[in-house]
Amino acid sequence: MSSSDIYRELILDYYRNPRNFGKLDPRDIDATDSNPLCGDEVEMQVKVSADNKIEEIKFLGKGCAISQASASMLTELAKGRPLEWVKTLSKEDILKMLGTSDLGPARIKCALLSMKVLKTGVYGYLGAKMDDPIDH
Amino acid sequence: MLRSQSLDVELLRKDFPILKRKIHGKRLVYLDNAATTQKPRAVTRAILDLYNKHNANPHRGVHQLSIEATEAFDEGRKKLVSFVNASAFEEIVFTNGATESLNLVRYGWGRRHVKKGDLIVLTLMEHHSNMVPWQLLAAEAGARIEYVGVGPDGLLDDAQFESLMGQAPALVAFTQSSNVLGTINDAARLCSSAHRAGAVTVVDGAQSVPHMPVDVQKMGCDFLAFSGHKMLGPTGIGALYARRSVLEEMDPFQSGGDMIKAVHTSGAVWNDLPYKFEAGTQNVEGVVGLGAAVDYLNALGMDRVRQHERELTAYALEQMKSVPGITVYGPADASARGGIVSFNLGDIHPHDLASILDEEGVAIRSGLHCAQPLHESMGLSATTRASFYVYNSNDDVDALMMALSKARRIFCL
Numbered sequence: 001m002s003s004s005d006i007y008r009e010l011i012l013d014y015y016r017n018p019r020n021f022g023k024l025d026p027r028d029i030d031a032t033d034s035n036p037l038c039g040d041e042v043e044m045q046v047k048v049s050a051d052n053k054i055e056e057i058k059f060l061g062k063g064c065a066i067s068q069a070s071a072s073m074l075t076e077l078a079k080g081r082p083l084e085w086v087k088t089l090s091k092e093d094i095l096k097m098l099g100t101s102d103l104g105p106a107r108i109k110c111a112l113l114s115m116k117v118l119k120t121g122v123y124g125y126l127g128a129k130m131d132d133p134i135d136h
Numbered sequence: 137m138l139r140s141q142s143l144d145v146e147l148l149r150k151d152f153p154i155l156k157r158k159i160h161g162k163r164l165v166y167l168d169n170a171a172t173t174q175k176p177r178a179v180t181r182a183i184l185d186l187y188n189k190h191n192a193n194p195h196r197g198v199h200q201l202s203i204e205a206t207e208a209f210d211e212g213r214k215k216l217v218s219f220v221n222a223s224a225f226e227e228i229v230f231t232n233g234a235t236e237s238l239n240l241v242r243y244g245w246g247r248r249h250v251k252k253g254d255l256i257v258l259t260l261m262e263h264h265s266n267m268v269p270w271q272l273l274a275a276e277a278g279a280r281i282e283y284v285g286v287g288p289d290g291l292l293d294d295a296q297f298e299s300l301m302g303q304a305p306a307l308v309a310f311t312q313s314s315n316v317l318g319t320i321n322d323a324a325r326l327c328s329s330a331h332r333a334g335a336v337t338v339v340d341g342a343q344s345v346p347h348m349p350v351d352v353q354k355m356g357c358d359f360l361a362f363s364g365h366k367m368l369g370p371t372g373i374g375a376l377y378a379r380r381s382v383l384e385e386m387d388p389f390q391s392g393g394d395m396i397k398a399v400h401t402s403g404a405v406w407n408d409l410p411y412k413f414e415a416g417t418q419n420v421e422g423v424v425g426l427g428a429a430v431d432y433l434n435a436l437g438m439d440r441v442r443q444h445e446r447e448l449t450a451y452a453l454e455q456m457k458s459v460p461g462i463t464v465y466g467p468a469d470a471s472a473r474g475g476i477v478s479f480n481l482g483d484i485h486p487h488d489l490a491s492i493l494d495e496e497g498v499a500i501r502s503g504l505h506c507a508q509p510l511h512e513s514m515g516l517s518a519t520t521r522a523s524f525y526v527y528n529s530n531d532d533v534d535a536l537m538m539a540l541s542k543a544r545r546i547f548c549l
Contacts, residue, residue: 007488007546016483038487039504039518062517064485107491 006066006100014069019076024058031121035109040067044117048125052083064110066103071114073097078118086122089115142443143436145529151176152527162497165535170315170343170476170523171501172365179368182428183421193417195394205420212423215430220360221351222377226409229376230423234342235265237361237376240413241338242269244386246307249336252278254306257335259284259292260513261314264506266340270309279306286513290317290466297326301333308335312344316507316519317466318449318473320344327356336382342366347474348442358382364422369429373422383409390415441526445475448524452477452533459540461549465519475524481540482549486520489543496539
């Protein structure tokens with residue numbers, strides 16, 4: 001699969017019409033990170049329910065289509081899930097969500113940025129340390 | 137292939153083995169020369185030849201090989217002295233690149249001469265390497281920095297520059313050619329104004345020395361920094377030109393062997409210029425490789441190199457006019473700019489564009505190009521940059537245009 005095959009209609013639609021883009025107020029989780037190589041930025045805001053589930057989730061950010069579509073799709077995927085589910089997210093889950101098998105070393109960081117941000121926020125909220133390195 | 141008026145590109149491409157490579161099954165179209173250039177066989181052969189025949193530690197041994205290595209090292213310096221028309225052998229100091237050259241000025245000159253309350257003048261079109269060292273120096277010394285702005289035409293704000301010269305700056309640092317906009321600044325005029333104001337001038341030549349005739353005596357700068365790998369030479373070698381009278385008033389940068397004349401337990405006596413600024417065993421292969429690159433460029437003729445790039449840039453700017461949704465940055469006239477064209481295409485992020493172009497074998501750079509303040513001043517988060525060198529032809533520009541068309545199709549522009 002060539003890397004430009006990632007730019008299908010779906011990804012472009014999420015890039016141009018991002019779902020769940022914006023701010024949450026009040027919020028329980030707010031985490032931000034950037035990719036220094038690309039300058040991609042993603043901020044994830046989460047409202048947590050009494051039973052530790054993702055009740056509401058929104059994102060802010062700027063950058064390439066892969067990073068922004070990935071962030072938007074991840075908010076849809078995560079909504080309603082337990083925080084514990086976020087801890088189990090893997091690179092493979094994100095690639096599957098984006099509908100691709102591989103992105104190559106230059107672009108994989110763009111795809112994984114939102115997962116990294118969400119995990120950082122959730123681990124911080126739970127007061128736990130990340131047990132697996134998420135910076136691939 | 138449309139034959140260049142100035143260089144026989146078809147012929148000289150044969151000197152660069154890497155240009156025969158296929159990338160994703162396509163012909164390599166290498167347009168990332170502002171980042172680094174490819175190397176002709178003459179350069180790699182010179183390095184191999186050094187190791188196979190003459191290798192030893194220069195300046196140290198009395199044995200035959202050490203004498204040969206010293207000669208090879210000195211020969212490289214002579215080539216650079218003449219390439220930028222320095223007035224003496226001592227005025228070229230070897231470094232590992234333009235960044236180290238600028239840091240050498242920061243530590244060797246700046247720490248001694250820049251005082252509290254002094255003014256340092258920079259421009260907004262500087263590469264981070266000609267900005268961060270001065271920010272650190274200013275913080276350390278208690279000096280202040282003013283930035284000369286860049287107009288929508290990609291040119292420096294001359295009125296602001298002249299007005300800042302009225303404030304008697306201690307140091308004025310600027311690039312001779314922007315690595316994003318391509319803008320060629322009138323270095324001689326800027327140096328002359330700065331000198332009248334009593335300032336010392338630092339010129340970043342990383343994007344000019346490889347691409348046009350540069351004469352430090354005509355330019356009149358105090359310092360000129362440049363890198364070998366951006367001019368067909370190897371990585372890890374660069375140089376600092378410094379006017380002898382300024383060099384004499386500088387402290388050493390790094391210290392250790394080779395930069396001293398004598399060492400006692402009570403202290404050391406510095407070596408003569410330029411060795412005072414070259415501590416430790418030097419990068420002989422780098423100097424030899426860079427010397428071979430200089431020979432190669434001299435054989436082409438720097439006037440013709442410049443003319444070739446101007447023709448290519450003019451062709452690229454003309455072709456880009458017909459691309460819907462494209463925004464090209466920098467001066468509109470190719471004669472006011474080097475072989476660099478930065479642009480954006482519709483709402484395609486430069487990184488996405490770079491990925492799509494890479495699929496077509498077209499290597500370009502995307503992002504901030506180590507010039508974040510410039511991008512911020514233009515309200516941009518990133519740009520895509522195509523940059524040319526001696527082995528590029530109109531065919532490469534055409535390949536870029538084809539790849540841009542594909543990107544527009546993929547992004548439904």
